Amino acid sequence: MAKSEQSSSSSSMVDSAPRPWESYNTVYTNAKAGMEGVDKEKVQRIVYEMSKGSKYFENEERKEAYMKQKIENMRNHLANLKATDLSQYQRVADKRIAELDTTRDLSRIWLHVDMDAFYAAVETLSNPSLKGKPMAVGSMSMISTANYEARKFGVRAAMPGFIASKLCPELIFVPTDFKKYTYYSDLTRKVYHEYDPNFTAASLDEAYLDITKVCKERDLSGGEVAVELRENVYKATGLTCSAGVAPNRLLAKVCSDINKPNGQFVLPNDRVAIMTFISSLPIRKIGGIGKVTEHILKDVFEIKTCEDLLQKSSLLFALFSPSSAEFFVSVGLGLGGTEAPNVRSRKSMSNERTFSATKDEAFFNQKLVELSEMLSADMEKEGLHGKTLTLKLKTASFEVRTRAMTLQSYIRSSKDILKHASKLLKAELPVSLRLIGLRMSHFNEDKDGSLSDPTQRTLLNFIKSGESNKETVVDEENSDPCFEHFSEIDDQKICSLNDDHENLQVIETCCSDNNNETGASSSSSSSSSSLMWLDDYKCLEEESGQNYKNLSFKHRMMSRKDGGVEKGKGKKKQKHSVTNGDHIPIDAFFTKRS
Template identity: 55%
Template sequence: MDGVDKERVQKIVYEMSKGSKYFENEKRKEATINQKIEDLRAQCVLLTDEQISFYQTVADKRIIDLEASRDLSKTWLHSDMDAFYAAVETLENPSLKGKPLAVGSMSMLCTANYEARKFGVRAAMPGFIARKLCPDLIVVPPNFQKYTYYSELTRKVFSNYDADFIATSLDEAYVNITDICNDKSVSSEQIASELRNTIYEQTGLTCSVGVAPNRLLAKVCSDINKPNGQFILPNDYKAIMTFISSLPIRKVGGIGKVTEHLLRDVLGINTCEQMLQKSAYLCALFSEHSTDFFLSIGLGLGGTDTPQHKLRKSMSCERTFSATEDESALFQKLADIAEALSNDMHEEGLCGRTLTLKLKTSSFEVRTRATSLQTYIHSKEDILAHASKLLKAELPLSLRLMGLRMSQFYDVKPGRHDPMQKTLKNFIIKDASQSTSCSSYSSDQHLRNGANIDPSAAEESCLSKFESGHLMAVCEPEDYQQSNQIAPVKVCRPGNDASGIKDNADECVPQVHADNEGRSNPEESLTNQNGKMLWWIDDYICSVCGAELPQCFIEERQEHSDYHLAEMLQKEESLNNRRGLLQRERPVVSLVGKISPVGDVARKKQKTSKGKFIPIDAFFNRYKKD
């Protein structure tokens, strides 16, 4: 920012930091990076002319391929709210207007308004240092409820321009304005102005906007005329290359402090254009993935298509506290973190099998210790039990932070198979050929004819249900499909009877429900462990646990339903196990499972196990043995 006395700021930050353990750790990290720079430089020196020529050929080919992927037909808009949290606080408390303001605490700031930034105060700066830089700084604690409210208002505006807009945080979003520009025959500049005005009208807050042919450039552009401004980069090759020619690499998302340092000090790269000039060296020194990223920056390429919704990969919770080596205190904190994580997982209906313990020692050294389990867990007790084992192995230790991360969730996404992970889909499709059958109508026919289940046929009959958002195979006799009648929903269970398929539909208790408007929705019916049905109250709230998931969250809903179903299956297995019924009373004929009336499940679920989950794998294997 203009007017910032950078030298003074640096001096104050240095004076307040030097000698601290944090500072010492920063120096240690810097030394590691410097060593890496030295190593890369040494590698460069060793490159022969032939090698450089070879890498140049590789790079040139890669550039041609990347260039061929260029798409100038799209127009993306990136919106970034100006000093969002601080602006919301000022909006709600006008007496703060014009005063230097930061949101956060004395230990860390989330953001600072533009008055505070003039003093060198910025986000991710400790409050006590900020106060030193700006003694009149007002620091207010964050209130995320408020920010979420205003964020929702902005998102309503974005959705008017692009129903599939991408929100990357509370205050940033990407909007594909290609269609609206075409439909209204207006320029992207007009759309940008209109969008900014609408956001101001709706929220009283200002935002900055960038428009470009791809998201990477749009984000760079939104930063150019901040605050309360906009910058339009036309969908024109020459304009893009001119823009890129002098653009510092640090302005590009994905290039952080370390990468900037590395590229500058090893290859003398400062601008995006120089990525292309040094392409042979990039190929020689970095991985294929990294090189592609660097070269695409040099070409001004970025994402142009709306990405598919991504499933969550992990969930974590961590807490910083005053450094301590008191073991009982550490285990108590670990229990608190385990509980918080368990609650979060429960809210999203997640079970995971890889648990990672993160530790930060009092000297700021970060360690992670992970364990992958045979079982999927989510309860506080289970998380804590495994986390405690990991922590015990590290003690004695003085810690200032602990965190827990859970990953490797159920994977029910079609086409993404983790061989270690038996998803319900895996089970029904793959295991059907061994001990169970899918109770679809077509499979019934196969079995009646005495034919083996062809896995591909099973897939055809069952998989389509998954692809369309179903959780479990759904009985849809042709009669129902053709007559628009409501099909009874039957839930497949692994072979629970030797008698084969029950083809009498009456024995399958129809699991049809009607919502509060009388509409039936068999597709989303499901029983839970208590025999209750799962459906979406008001097409929004899970009838089992009350979780709120709007209709558009198709995959989240599927995952959520899967969670309840898995819980049901596992608990039932646990119950059956205790009753000792499995081996003795349920001989299973190979290949033949049968439709399991859900009512039957419901009756059995009158007593549910409150114990630990049995691994879903164990559940399936048990039946396979038979």
């Protein structure tokens, strides 16, 4: 454990000296595997002190103020809700929760594999002298990943190297070598293929496998398959990985993080076990809930765990869009994707480069030439032509701007890209920039003019179209982009057409059953003790000292007195006034400042 040599640790600090770093929340202070026991306050202080006064810091402050305003607006809106509105939203929420719960599929066994500190592990493999030493892959400006020795100092991915270096002066930097990582990634994928030929690679070091079939055929449990697969990955690569086994992908992903590194966790295909597991799970553990969403849910609704998402469901339906609210409650129910995900077609392709801030237009033009050539080459590799070109700029003050144009015809050549990109850039001059990027979207594949895989059409599109036999090329513009999180929910919409719902009772009964049931079991220990999450760390139920089992829906938020809702005023048009029954989309709470 890294010891703080200057100030004492947060637990023993009792003086009232100002500690401004406490409110400087960066992603670096969020717990990540291997970072248990890190002196969070020390990390926060160092990051704060090294960032203070920089343009980056000023931009972070702007973003923070923006988020605070948004939270304030949401609170105001919450206060304006009438009791009648709330009970209406409660009915909507309860109905939806009951519908979602009836569509739960416990028939599949999903496995999520995650290589341990992948880039760092590969580098150590090719240079064993790095073993046991704190090491990061990346440069002084940015780190891609850090090994577990470095994480003990608070060093982690996406942290600038100079800050990491301050946190851990002995830190060894190794430049990134994607060729190497791709080679090892391919080796792991060969192993995955043996267990599920249709596995989904989420990145170079992560994959989802449906192991239902292999479990059945070989009469093995999910945990046994995971053990074997991890051994085979190790044999093939010399690298360790962690695995999570669960009835759906969302839960499998959460599970793979529990016993990292070189461990695994199995969540049984049992409703009670799932509800118990999910109930005390911090919302930030869920893929799709990041820093901002976590902040909003905590500050506005006092939602910290997935159980809270169910208990505050009426408020979520009142203040978020239906799709967001549905996502939140489905998380509260422990639902996730169980069908093999559709093969997705590429939506966009981009590249961008950061450099020292400058106003040099000749330099900008040179960058545009390079980016155009790179983009053109990448598009050629995949046989794509694009119609919409987006120029991305980051100013010296870290403000991000995008400027897009949709052309009459599809283009690919670097000459064409450059011509249009230059036009877009010209309109922004003069400007001091630190990044330029180009993105192409709205593709037309040039192989045969159709999408390569007709199954790319999402179920939602299918349902929405109301046509079951349409064989024409999918119109990408009409496809709903939200199937990533909601595909399973969308599936469920098909069977959620009846209006008479007493199903809530079912949930309450089942949840109260939790009182006497075990939640989850670790494959290593086969322990039947319930797992609790406290302050981002897991512990046994007995350790928590909290009663987490009450999933009752009785705790309803009381409506508060009406108050003025300040609407966003900014570049964009103001939203229409709030009317009864209308949800407020999240961005409506923004008060945009240029």
